[in-house]
Amino acid sequence: MAFLQYSSSAKVEKKGGRTVGRQYQSVIMMIFLSLIMLGGIGSRLFYLQLVEGDRNRKLAEENRILLLPRRPARGTVFDRNGKILAGSRLSHSVSIWPIALPEDKRGAVVQRLSQLLEIPEAEIQQRIESAGYESTQSIAIARGLSPAQTTALAEYASVLPGVRVEAEAIRNYPNGDLAAHVIGYTGEINEEEFDRFSEEGQDYRLGDIIGKMGAEKSFESLLRGAWGGQQVEVDSAGNVLRIMGEKTPESGQNIRLTLDLELQKVAEKALGDKIGAIVAMDPNDGAILAMVSRPTFDPNLFSTRITQAQWEQLNSRGNPFLNRALQAYPPASTFKIITTTAGIESGTFAANTVLQTFPNINAGGILFWDWNNAGFGPLGFDGALQWSSDTFFYQVGMRMGHEPLIHWMRKYGLGKKTGIELVTEESPGLVPDEAWKQKIFEEEWYLGDTINMTIGQGYMQVTPLQTAVMFAVAANDGYRVTPHLLLDNAESKQWKTPIDMQPRTLEIIQRGLRKVVTSGTGTRLNVPTIPTPAGKSGTAEAPPYENHTWFGAYAPFEKPEILVVAFGEHSGGGGGSFAAPMVQQVLEAYFKENKRQKGPKLPAKQSAG
Incomplete structure (x- = not known):
């Protein structure tokens, strides 16, 4: 029995191996694993709290604390x-x-x-x-x-x-x-x-x-x-x-702003539903008194969410967001102010030059007609402005060439933005020259290009605002003004640049513009409600569409206070018949209001006895 017990015991030992401490093995293993886990967690906590503590605190704070703007x-x-x-x-x-x-x-x-x-x-x-x-x-x-x-x-x-x-x-x-x-x-x-x-x-x-x-x-x-x-x-x-x-x-x-709300209302009414623009400006410092463009839009629509139907209706009116006062078009006969300047200032013509005008001029086998198909007989520069004779200015251009024209266009400020604060919406217009024509059309400059340029036709492009700046040179005795909208108390000289024109040239231009109103193509403005206005009309061909029409004027002639330019896009008719009545309405409203503000003059005191 003892042998059996021993043998049995030995047999068990051989099969199962050592049993001493076996009951603690699982406990030791758990402790070991726990230590590893705790070490990992501790390391992670150390990393999160010390290494990235600032970042995580910021994230937690952002989830709990908000900024209500x-x-x-x-x-x-x-x-x-x-x-x-x-x-x-x-x-x-x-x-x-x-x-x-x-x-x-x-x-x-x-x-x-x-x-x-x-x-x-x-x-x-x-x-x-x-x-x-x-x-x-x-x-x-x-x-x-x-x-x-x-x-x-x-x-x-x-x-x-x-x-x-x-x-x-x-x-x-x-x-x-x-x-x-x-x-x-x-x-x-x-x-x-x-x-x-x-x-x-x-x-x-x-x-x-x-x-x-x-x-x-x-x-x-x-x-x-x-x-x-x-x-x-x-x-x-x-x-x-x-x-x-x-x-x-x-x-x-x-x-x-420099705008006058009441004058703006008058200008808006004058243009009505016609496509075009009106600019009213102080010619002495370039302050914009009114600026109208048609078609237009109601800006209140954009204060909230505009609907698709509203957007489509707006755009059915022919680009109502385009400020046509700042877009460029052929200036037509208003440009003859610059042709007069170039002709005299270039030295090609004396200030008192008289030229015979004709029904047409033949240049290189092409007939260039006067607008009345008859001519006006002999005219000086002031008379040519008065009647807007095309054949007079054709001859000026043919003799002096295109370079003086281009030079004075740039001196008047054409071909670049005027400086008004609406810089992203303003077109610089176009002053074409030989390099431009060669680049665009791969053609040389022809005599016909010069002839067309003398009367404001051809490739040139001028905005209504640039046209106002051009008229201001005549109105303020030879200064190019910088149009502006922000009302400023600075001296007007900060808005003016002399273009170095001879007094005699300036005198002839001023006299011609006055004659336009008294007895020429702009007699529509020769009314007692406007004190001594001076101006110029223009009608630009725009085939295959209707003509563009222009009229610019300032008053009083002796000491101008206001300048107005009206433009009709594809309006048809002539500048004197279409655009001049708009200018008339604005000028009349200005001087009526000005007179009302000043009040009636008190009678002079009589001396005793």
């Missing part, structure tokens, strides 16, 4: 007399915090917003995705909410996490489409604009409202102000728990 009030735009051209009105907007929008509710929230705001789901989705679902910044979805939309959003607030409705000021243009091209409009910044501003180091964010056109765009840096906001603590649903700090927004700067 407050848009600054945009500056108000006034006319020269303090009347509001662009202001603000109270409305409501809706925005969304992507980080406070639960993943499982994103689709439902977007769908509900789409229904309430009548905005496509894809558009809302795109706005959120552009910012990113982890963004802590609120993303504007819609502005200018109707009362019904505001109420509906409040009723559905419980099922719209992360959505916020707040009161805000939106742009308001109290005069509707009046001076729309000058004032411009505002709209939400797009991605291209945002990227450009970012590259320039300017502080803009997606959803910002910026000037898109006109003075709103040109004076954006003055009008926009600086953002403010509240720093708040929020819960996981985006609900505000407490306000931690606040920065008051800085309102934009108010500005005054």
